[in-house]
Amino acid sequence: MNTIYALYKILYKTYGPQGWWPITGYGYHKADYNFPRSENEIFEVCIGSILTQNTTFTSVVKSLENLYAKNALSATAIVSMECDKLKEAIRPSGYFNQKARYILEFIKLYNALAGKVPRREALLDVVGIGEETADSMLLYGYNQREFKVDAYTKRILLELGIIEQKSSYSEVKMLMESSLKECVSNEDELLKVYQEFHALLVEHGKNFYSKKPYGVGCFLKEHLR
DNA sequence: AGCCAGGCTACCG
DNA sequence: CGGTAGCATGGC
Incomplete structure (x- = not known):
């Protein structure tokens, strides 16, 4: 050892x-590794990974709940939102101008994937996704050994x-x-x-x-x- | 009042 | 390359 x-x-x-990773409406799932349970939960982990950059997760929870309340915790719902509404929802997590952009940039890749697991390199090519955020998405969203x-x-x-x-x-x-x-x-x-x-x-x-x-x-x- | 948070980009030398 | 200002809100 x-x-x-x-x-x-x-x-x-x-x-x-x-x-980890906590899911909106469920929370932490200790000793249960059967997560994420759906495409939307995978997406939520990815968005949460961006929102949590240099921010406490309690602030991220508020942002995710704001989106959830607007029924906007999915890729299709977010792209159809007014950008100002998106910023308003994620405001508690700070850096809301850049993070709104990062989220929209990520969604372009996410949609192109059509359900497949993203390559790490592809994630790193997205503006706003650095090494830690990419590994966060892969490890907790896509259950990849990163x-x-x-x-x-x-x-x-x-x-x-x-x-x-x-x-x-x-x-x-x-x-x-x-x-x-x-x-x-x-x-x-x-x-x-x-x-x-x-x-x-x-x-x-x-x-x-x-x-x-x-x-x-x-x-x-x-x-x- | 001031420091820190589950970082990243852009720009500097 | 390595180093750093700027980004923004919330909690303690």
Whole structure:
């Protein structure tokens, strides 16, 4: 068992299953991996992935509920909305001008897919979709084995001395994926580990890595010694 | 009052 | 290439 997988086991034992990605009208679905359950739920995860950029998820929930209340939580409904109405609905998540554009740009690709799984490269070609957002859509919307790296992931691994400050997104992603593949041979199990691990890192990050100095009281440091 | 949040683009050197 | 201002609202 390598360090990364050991880290996962500690977090899972501490916090348990997280049930990401939460779905409007249902919420988190702990220990139930049969999500998303429909085309519209896949779409919702993708839109949520854009909305959550540099924003708390509670704000995203408000935006998604605004869209839901307008019966506009689908690709066809959003493109037929007035752009100002879209902005109004997603306003709570911040950056509503750019995010409205990003959503409309994404929908072009989404419609062209006709239900198929997008290639990572195709997602990255969409304005407003960077590496983390692409991996978020693929991992939680399309159940693809793509590890999602975020600010907490880097912050925690840096504090533990596992990566360096200058480590790039793809370097961290590859480290996580190669380490986990060594320990988890079953592909379905590996997908679950990717989904839970990222959520667990966020939960742990909120607890010990949101304000400086980072890592005060973090028990991972002791466990990995 | 000020800092941070489940980032990305555009532009700089 | 790596580094950073700007984007905007809400919560604490």
